[in-house]
Each structure stands twice: as C-alpha cells, then as structure tokens.
Amino acid sequence: MTNPVTKDRLHYEDLSVGQVFELGPKQVTKQMIFDFAHEFDPLPFHIDEQAAKRSLLGGLAASGWHTAALSLRMLIDTFLGHAASMGGLGFTKLRWKRPVLAGDAISGTVTISELRRSVSRPKWGVVTLDFDMHNQKGQQVMTMRLNNLIEVRNPDTPGEVGS
C-alpha cells in the first residue's frame, strides 16, 4: 500500500552511499541561545554572559543539544523533508568539538555513509547519515551519526540486506 503522504518523496532506491547534502549556514544569535537553554539546558554558560566568560567555553555558547537540533532542522530542509522518512532510530558518536558562540554561523555537510535493507521488514530501509558541522571560521564544532528509517518503494525487489 502506497503511503499518500510520502509517495512522491525520495525513497530508499533514490539514495546512494557517498551522496552529500550541504547544510546552512545558519546564524546562532544570543536570543536563540537563551530561548533554547532556558527551556532545555539552563546551565550558567548557556544563560548568563558573565558566568559564560568565566567558564571553559569562554563566552555565551549554545547548548550542544541546540546545535544538534539546528543541524537536524537544516537536514530536514535539505533532504529529510523531501524523503519518505519513517523516523529516526538513534544517534551514535555525537561529539561536541568546540563551542558555538553567540553570533557564530554554523554550516556543514551530511554524507550518506551506509544504506541497508531490513531482512525482516522488506518495506524498511536504514540510511546512515554522518554530520560534519563547522563554524564560520571553518572550525569543526560537532559530528554525529544518525540512523534513519526510510521507506523502500519496491519491497519485492531484492536488495543488499542488513539486520
């Protein structure tokens, strides 16, 4: 049965390993940092400029979770919003390499590093997406790997299979 919501979107068969999506740039303002941090991550270096200057981060810095959420949003605008995504499975290897400070602009790439079909569920494919995010100086700020379920258009065709 074709899903009417996703039928015209990119499916498993439309993707290939090595495909790269460009993300951003997106500027991260002080107000954005405050808003996110007050809701989800109210630690001193995310909500108090004076405390932030005395912290390891060296200045008011976005929550690392905020950086990840903004990166996710950029991937949706560029790719996942046009794909027959069935939802995320999880993340591995998320690393915050350097703070994102107020006024920084983040951009980056997402590369498809693996594609596999489910053995038990022929309609399911898994796409592995590697994020590589930088600031406006070209310095790496975050990497993460997302595994996302995506619909297979023709489940009856054999495919390279995973778990």
Added chain:
Amino acid sequence: MTNPVTKDRLHYEDLSVGQVFELGPKQVTKQMIFDFAHEFDPLPFHIDEQAAKRSLLGGLAASGWHTAALSLRMLIDTFLGHAASMGGLGFTKLRWKRPVLAGDAISGTVTISELRRSVSRPKWGVVTLDFDMHNQKGQQVMTMRLNNLIEVRNPDTPGEVGS
C-alpha cells in the same frame, strides 16, 4: 582558582559510580510536540495528526530529539544544575525504542556508570551518565549515554585516571 559560579556545587569528588538520579515524570502535550517540531523537526508525523496516524509511529509523536532535550532538562533540574558541570563532550548509543505520543508522560533514571580523571588536565573529570527513559505504561522509550566534563575540587590529589 576557585570558580565563583560553581564553588558550592557538586564536584567530581562528590560523585560515585552507581549513583542514580530519578527524572520526571513530565507530560508531553500536543502543543509541546507541535512547537518543538515546527522549529527543529517538521516531519509529517510530528506536525500533522492525520499523517501521523498513517505513519509507522501510529499517532502524533514527539521528535526523538525533543524527548532527548526534555530528558536533559530533567537531569539538569535533578543533578547537573547543582553540579560544577563544564559542559558536555557528547554522547553515544542514543536509541529511540518507541514513540512518545501526545499525552504520554515520560520519566526515568540516570545512572553514573563511569567516573574518570583527565591525565592531561587535573582539574577535569568526566562523568558518564546512562539515561533509561520510559512512558507512563513503563515501556522504554529512549536510552542514551552522555559524557560530561565536571570540575575536580582538589586537582592536586591523585585519582583513578583515564585518558
């Protein structure tokens, strides 16, 4: 030099492996799901109730990233907001096990699974925190492991050391 922001907070020496923090419960409303998803994760099953019913998730579901951010916030209220946290390093093994649907209440535990001192930076400790989040039916919805930097109160004392 003592950090005036964090001097009265929990330091590395105050923590022990096996320590458990209780999180929540926190109810996740339809409006919360819409608000977060429109900003960060605008996929059909997070912003459109009809599309969500036809999706694998079976109904309007919170962005997995929203579940993670809410879990982080609960940990800050319970523990990290009272600790001399220097920031997160990243996480491994984030897994979404089951959707968090509109109206669900999430709660869970965070257990300290590892503590280690930095060799090169005597003032730094790393605390590894394992999240185990459930819904109101007791079903597991998410697990993740976060590595967080925390200040060592007495850097001159020898400690078990890591990398």
